[in-house]
Amino acid sequence: MTTTAHPQIPILDLKPEIDELRPEIMAAIGRVLDRTDFIMGEDVHLFEQEVAAYLGVKHAIGVNSGTDALVIALRALGIGPGDEVITTPFTFFATAESISMVGAKPVFVDIDPATLNLNPELIEAAITPATRAIMPVHLYGNPVDMTRVMEIAAKHGLKVVEDCAQSFGARWQGTQTGTIGDFGAYSFFPSKNLGAYGDGGLLATNDDALADTARMLRVHGSRKKYHNETVGYNSRLDTIQAAILRVKLPHLEKWNTHRREVARQYNEGLKGIEGIVTPVLTTGHAFHQYTIRVQNGRRDDVQQKLAEQGIGTMIYYPIPQDELPIYRDQYPAYEQSSLAAKEVLSLPISGNFSLISSVLNSLKSI
Structure with a gap:
């Protein structure tokens, strides 16, 4: 699969956003420089308050990355060696990796081909006496059926950690993803809907005790400096990144609305093209x-032809988690996940509507 080094229409272009917000961002960074509170500074605490209010959750805890958010959530829930966590095979490695990192075993269930998310109707068949939690992933920003997931979790006494790395601002039946289970884990990787300009992550929970444990784990397992209670992590959200995120947060709803409108235009423009299945708009x-x-x-051929026309695309994800070298031959085949990996192709989503029209015209000509 060949792509142009510098496509005319990239899969993601952060420059317009940076140009729009540059004065506010530079001022926010300048205030951090003036205060020199680079670690756990004022903007971290303010961002946690503001994002908790946005999500409608009691506790928001800034950490170093989305991966760390997942690991700390599992640790705070007491999940470790001998435990099993049910999740999807079709997502980025950090999901299963976090489960393995705490010594537990990822247990995969296949996806729903209509949503590309974990199929809730397959969860119960995967539950064993060792199952402790479910980790649904809201892939591409599309919420999992959390009503069904929570019903199953309650029935079997399981914890739920929502992987919201791609779903900041997404809602399931009006409720923010990440606020329905025991924990929501978010990523602020620069490409996300709400992205920092470096690494960053967040945990959300309504449970006071879990929040306290998570805050302890992010600073070397200590509630009080030099009084370490357990082995934790050096996983603090950087103050400069928090300052940038505070500037960007008020714009998120506008940006997500734009993305949904772009998706609507794509779906309308691709309607009826044989061999192309568009995502369901919710x-x-x-x-x-x-x-x-x-x-x-035809996926790879279509990607190549778009690249030749200067249009950037990405395959998220070409290899399901269970087929990665680390887990290969340890699991049965997951038919829908394997098929999706051979067919999915992500198109530019954040550009203006004239660029989207160019992408549509190119796709129609292939």
């Missing part, structure tokens, strides 16, 4: 990625 979808399925073995 009110709560945040469209971190706009991902089509290119059927009949």
Whole structure:
């Protein structure tokens, strides 16, 4: 699969956003420099308060990355060696990696081909006496059926950690993803809907005791400096990144609305094209990625031809987690996940509508 080094229409272009917000961002960074509170500074605490209010949750805890958020959530829930956590095979490695990092075993269930998310109706068959939690991933910003997930979790006494790395601002039946389970884990990787200009992550919870444990774990397992209670992590949200995120947070709803409108225009423009399956538009979808399925073995050819026309695309994800070298031959085949990996193709989502029209015209000509 060949792509142009510098496509005319990149899969993601952060420059317009930076140009729009540059004065505010530079001023926010300047205030941090003036205060020199680079670690756990004022902007971290203010951002945690503001993002908790936005999410409608009691506790928001800034950490170093989305991966750390998942690991700390599992640790705070007491999940470790001998435990099993049910999740999807079709997502980025950090999901299963976090489970393995705490010594537990990822247990995969196949995806729903209509949503590309974990299929809730397959969860109960995967539950064993060792199962402790479910980790649904709101892939591409599309919420999992959390009503069904929570019903199953309650029935079997399981914890729920929502992987919201791609779903900041997405809603399931009006409720923010990440606020329904025991923990929500978010990433502020620069490409996210709400992205920092470096690494960053967040945990959300309504449980006071879990929040206290998570805050302890992010600073070397200590509630009080030099009084370490357990082995923790050096996982603090950087103050400069928090300052940048505070500037960007008030714009998130506008940006997500734009993404949904771009998705609507894509769906309308691609309607009826044989061999292309478009994502289902739902009110709560945040469209971190706009991902089509290119059927009949043509995905790589379509990607190549778009690249030749200067259009950047990405494959999220070419290899399901269970087929990665670390887990290969340890799991049965997951038919829908494997098929999706051969068909998915993500198109530019954050550009203006004239650029989206160019992408549509190119796709129609292939």
